[in-house]
Amino acid sequence: MIEHIPASPGPRVADNDVLLRVRGTRTEFGAGDQVVPAVNDVSFDLRRLERLGIVGESGSGKSALARTLMRLIEHPGRVVGGTIELDGRRLDQLDESEWRGVRGKDIAMVFQDPMSGFNPLRPIGKQIVEAITLHQDVSRAVAKRQAVDLLGDVEIVDPARKFGAYPHEFSGGMRQRAMIAMALANDPRILIADEPTTALDVTTQATILRLMRRLSDERGAALILISHDLGVVAQMCDTVQVMYAGKTVERGPALEVLVNPRHRYTEALLQSVVRRDQMVSGGRLPAIPGTPPNLRALPPGCPFEARCHVGRGRTDCSTETPRSSGFATQHGSVTVKCHVPAEPELVALSQGPDELRVDLGGCA
Amino acid sequence: MRSIASRVGWGVATLFGASVLAFLLMRVLPGDPARLAAGELASEEAVRARAADMGLDQPLPLQYLHFIRDFVTGDWGYAYSIGTPAREAILGRLPATVELAILAFVIGVSVGVSLALLAAYTRRRWVDVVIRGLSSLGMATPQFYMALILLLVLSQGLGLFPGPEGRLTPGLAEPPHRTGMFTVDALLAGQWTTASDAFAHLILPAVVLAMVPAAFLLRLLRSNLLETSREQYMLVLRAKGTPRARSYVRHAFPNAALPTITASGLLLAELLAGSILAEKVFGWPGVGSLVADSVLSKDFAIVQSFVFLSALIYVVVNTLIDVVYGLVDPRIRSASR
Numbered sequence: 001m002i003e004h005i006p007a008s009p010g011p012r013v014a015d016n017d018v019l020l021r022v023r024g025t026r027t028e029f030g031a032g033d034q035v036v037p038a039v040n041d042v043s044f045d046l047r048r049l050e051r052l053g054i055v056g057e058s059g060s061g062k063s064a065l066a067r068t069l070m071r072l073i074e075h076p077g078r079v080v081g082g083t084i085e086l087d088g089r090r091l092d093q094l095d096e097s098e099w100r101g102v103r104g105k106d107i108a109m110v111f112q113d114p115m116s117g118f119n120p121l122r123p124i125g126k127q128i129v130e131a132i133t134l135h136q137d138v139s140r141a142v143a144k145r146q147a148v149d150l151l152g153d154v155e156i157v158d159p160a161r162k163f164g165a166y167p168h169e170f171s172g173g174m175r176q177r178a179m180i181a182m183a184l185a186n187d188p189r190i191l192i193a194d195e196p197t198t199a200l201d202v203t204t205q206a207t208i209l210r211l212m213r214r215l216s217d218e219r220g221a222a223l224i225l226i227s228h229d230l231g232v233v234a235q236m237c238d239t240v241q242v243m244y245a246g247k248t249v250e251r252g253p254a255l256e257v258l259v260n261p262r263h264r265y266t267e268a269l270l271q272s273v274v275r276r277d278q279m280v281s282g283g284r285l286p287a288i289p290g291t292p293p294n295l296r297a298l299p300p301g302c303p304f305e306a307r308c309h310v311g312r313g314r315t316d317c318s319t320e321t322p323r324s325s326g327f328a329t330q331h332g333s334v335t336v337k338c339h340v341p342a343e344p345e346l347v348a349l350s351q352g353p354d355e356l357r358v359d360l361g362g363c364a
Numbered sequence: 365m366r367s368i369a370s371r372v373g374w375g376v377a378t379l380f381g382a383s384v385l386a387f388l389l390m391r392v393l394p395g396d397p398a399r400l401a402a403g404e405l406a407s408e409e410a411v412r413a414r415a416a417d418m419g420l421d422q423p424l425p426l427q428y429l430h431f432i433r434d435f436v437t438g439d440w441g442y443a444y445s446i447g448t449p450a451r452e453a454i455l456g457r458l459p460a461t462v463e464l465a466i467l468a469f470v471i472g473v474s475v476g477v478s479l480a481l482l483a484a485y486t487r488r489r490w491v492d493v494v495i496r497g498l499s500s501l502g503m504a505t506p507q508f509y510m511a512l513i514l515l516l517v518l519s520q521g522l523g524l525f526p527g528p529e530g531r532l533t534p535g536l537a538e539p540p541h542r543t544g545m546f547t548v549d550a551l552l553a554g555q556w557t558t559a560s561d562a563f564a565h566l567i568l569p570a571v572v573l574a575m576v577p578a579a580f581l582l583r584l585l586r587s588n589l590l591e592t593s594r595e596q597y598m599l600v601l602r603a604k605g606t607p608r609a610r611s612y613v614r615h616a617f618p619n620a621a622l623p624t625i626t627a628s629g630l631l632l633a634e635l636l637a638g639s640i641l642a643e644k645v646f647g648w649p650g651v652g653s654l655v656a657d658s659v660l661s662k663d664f665a666i667v668q669s670f671v672f673l674s675a676l677i678y679v680v681v682n683t684l685i686d687v688v689y690g691l692v693d694p695r696i697r698s699a700s701r
Contacts, residue, residue: 072602075487097607104604111603116596119615121693131604166694182604 012217013050013238019189019222020046020069025082027061027068036295038064038077040246046190051213051223053233053254055269056243059292062226065243066194069224070107071099086189105135108183108221110212112195114175118167124178125151125163131185150181154211173204180212184219191216194226209236230273234258242266245293245303252327252334260344262327262336264311265304302339310340371686375679382675386668387428397662401444418664435672441665445658450665454651454673459544460531461643461650465635467566468573473628475574476581477621483582484589485612495582502579511572511645518568525568526561528646533561569646573639577631581624588620595619618692625692629685633678 027039038061046052054062067073069084071091084091086106094102103109111117118127128147132138138146144163151159154177167175176196183191193212197205213236216223227233233240233254240257242250242265250263261267268288290307293299301318302311311317322337329344390397398415399406406414415421419430434441440451483495519525526533531546539549539558547566550559592598593616601611638652651670658666690697 070603072599100605100607102605103602104606109600109603111596111600113596117600119597119601119619120695121618122615123694130606134605166698168695169698179600182600185604 013047015047017048018045019048019050019087021083021085022046022069023083023085025065025068025084026080027064027073027077028080029064029077030296031076034296037246037298038295039068040295041082042243042246042248043082044241044248044251046222046224048189049217049220049222050239051216051225051237053225053227053237053240054243055227055230055233055240057228057269057288057292059295060243061246062243063194064246066109066192066224066226069190069192070103070109072103072109101135104131104183104188105186106188107190107192108186108188110176110179110183110191110193110196113199114172114179115199117179118175120167123164123166124170124175125165128178128182128185131182135186146185147181150185151178153184153215154178154181155207156181172200173208176200176204176208177211180208180215184215184221187219188221190224191221192224192226195228196225197232198227198229205232212236230258230270242269245295245298247303247337249304249338250334250336252329253331256329256331256334260329260342262334262341262344263304263338264308264340264342267342268307268309302337311338314339371683375683378679379672379675382678383432383668383672384428386671386675387431388424389671390662390664390667391424393662395662397444397664400662431668435669440669443658443663443666445661445663445666450663450669453654453666454669456544457649457651457654460546460648461638461652462636463545463547464566464569464573464642464648464650465632465638467570468635469577469628469632471570472574472577472631473581476578477585477624479578480582480585480589481612481617483586484593484616485609496586499579499582502575502582505575507572507575507639508641508645510575511568511642514568514572515645526565529565530647530649531562531565532558533565536561569642569648572642572645573635577628577635580631581627584627585620585624588623589616592616592620622689622693625685625688629681633674633681636677636681637674 022045023043025039025042026037029036029038040061042061042065044052054065056062064073064077068079071079071094073079079092082092086102091099091102118124125144125147128150129140129143132143132146133140136143148159148163151162156162156174156177162170162174170178180196191212196212197208200208209232212223212225215221223236225233225236237254240250240252240254241248242257242263244265250257250261250266257266258270261270265288268286271286272288288307293303293306299305299318301316301320302308302322305311305314305317308317316339320339322339324335324337325341327334327336327341396411396415398411398418398420401418402411402414412421419427422430431441438451440449440454442448443450443453446453479495479498483492486492514525515528519527532538536558539546539553539555539562542549542552546562547559550556550562589612593612595616598611598616601615602608606615638650638655640652640656642648643650643653655667655670657663658670
């Protein structure tokens with residue numbers, strides 16, 4: 001049962017309906033000559049209802065970017081620059097108490113590890129009620145009813161009874177459902193999911209993803225999905241943003257970027273994914289050689305140069321930081337930061353990225 | 365976790381062990397209690413008669429069984445060194461110790477807990493450093509030294525508190541006996557002056573006794589709080605917009621407090637057993653000094669009864685701790701069901 005992703009964000013997402021505008025964001029950890037620029041000058045737009053996938057290896061800055069968007073960076077990290085605008089409101093200028101009004105209300109987040117995401121001493125339902133009463137002026141009884149409804153929405157059986165259950169009485173999958181329920185409690189405009197299914201088993205992964213896709217659409221939330229799993233992103237997202245060494249190296253419609261990668265890093269990432277044809281032939285999985293660069297002392301030029309099978313040793317790649325270049329494609333425009341981008345092979349649409357897909361089962 | 369049956373079994377075993385230990389200790393120590401009781405110049409005959417009178421001529425297991433039977437029926441033996449029944453001697457002194465222990469416990473726990481919360485919550489490094497310094501000082505300062513300094517400065521120097529004169533200003537009549545705790549009894553009888561006088565006498569010794577528990581709990585809770593604040597759910601709480609203070613008090617604190625609850629129970633049991641040093645310095649007529657004197661005079665009845673009694677207190681306090689633990693932690697509740 002293989003479903004088809006919409007050919008393009010199309011009518012669901014309007015091109016010029018920008019919800020979140022991020023410009024030149026920079027987040028650092030450490031001090032002195034130990035400063036690590038985890039997010040290094042990242043800019044992008046997120047449109048209303050858009051589902052954006054942010055992919056990259058561990059350490060590429062994708063989680064740091066997600067936390068920067070909610071100002072959840074803890075000491076010794078700090079956001080040092082850039083602007084973040086939500087519906088025209090400058091979030092980067094808010095103070096801590098104003099941020100509290102944004103977190104969980106306008107932007108909500110689901111984390112990787114559902115096992116330790118709830119306080120073990122309080123019933124799950126009460127923790128969802130807390131999320132509601134922090135942002136809405138409703139009575140406890142109303143908040144409780146809302147929380148029970150939310151638990152039902154995330155397909156927890158017998159939500160009224162499960163309201164009083166403690167975290168240890170829930171399985172990992174149920175906890176992640178409850179996390180999603182809690183994140184959606186105040187109808188946020190943006191739902192950020194940071195590796196939401198990495199800690200779950202494969203069958204649970206598919207249900208959780210399907211649930212997130214359905215609920216974010218139903219409740220009118222845009223979705224930012226942080227993942228290292230290209231299959232999941234292909235299945236879930238309209239737009240893909242590939243991060244490397246704290247920077248966005250390629251961005252564009254999922255259909256285009258994951259089928260016709262232009263950045264050599266994206267290309268290498270895609271080659272390291274298990275594909276059905278390779279599983280049949282028993283071929284070895286190609287890994288990207290080398291390790292990501294030391295962010296404390298970034299070399300001049302392209303950060304991927306040392307690991308790149310095309311750019312390694314080229315003068316421009318090792319001395320000049322590549323600038324953004326745009327490509328118009330049949331699915332929309334793609335921007336790439338690469339001196340020697342790959343030529344798209346113009347694959348026929350019928351051979352779409354099916355082989356990348358994790359089967360989420362039939363569902364809208 | 366332990367079920368109720370195993371908890372009871374464990375309590376009984378503790379009591380048995382403590383009673384055997386108490387019983388044997390006094391009998392293996394050098395010196396003949398019958399001789400001590402009969403007097404230096406008494407004849408062999410008189411000493412033997414005394415020994416028979418005290419049951420010392422019987423085999424040890426039988427002596428032990430008699431001791432247990434008598435203790436349970438309320439006959440704790442006769443305290444030869446002071447010439448009253450042991451039960452009367454101990455129960456007469458116990459309220460003074462209990463009153464002091466409760467206040468010391470309340471001070472120790474509240475100071476320890478609030479300083480730990482402050483130290484872990486503050487983002488100012490110097491506050492944490494100062495609090496940790498205080499805790500080291502509290503752990504390292506000997507009790508008697510602290511007591512003397514407090515008496516010199518606050519009592520003799522500034523006259524803020526009464527001196528080491530026991531539970532009441534000399535000349536003031538004791539309140540009518542109900543609980544034996546003077547502050548409580550005076551309040552019950554509506555004697556406000558006596559109540560405040562008794563309370564004022566409690567403060568300095570209670571502070572001295574609270575010092576080590578406060579410093580210990582502070583350390584324990586602070587490090588548990590710091591550990592808890594790194595938990596994923598603390599990040600989730602921030603992400604849903606919870607104010608920092610609320611997430612510390614409502615969420616981090618109950619989680620971090622579990623080891624503190626256990627430790628508090630042990631500290632309370634220890635305080636209830638009385639402190640010889642503090643009682644001596646403040647002239648406090650508690651059980652600590654009574655037992656110390658009885659050990660020196662080999663007064664079986666008092667020492668035995670007291671050791672057994674403190675084992676009983678220890679078991680009761682620990683059972684209460686288990687109950688509190690179950691109330692706080694749902695994982696334990698469902699496991700012991």
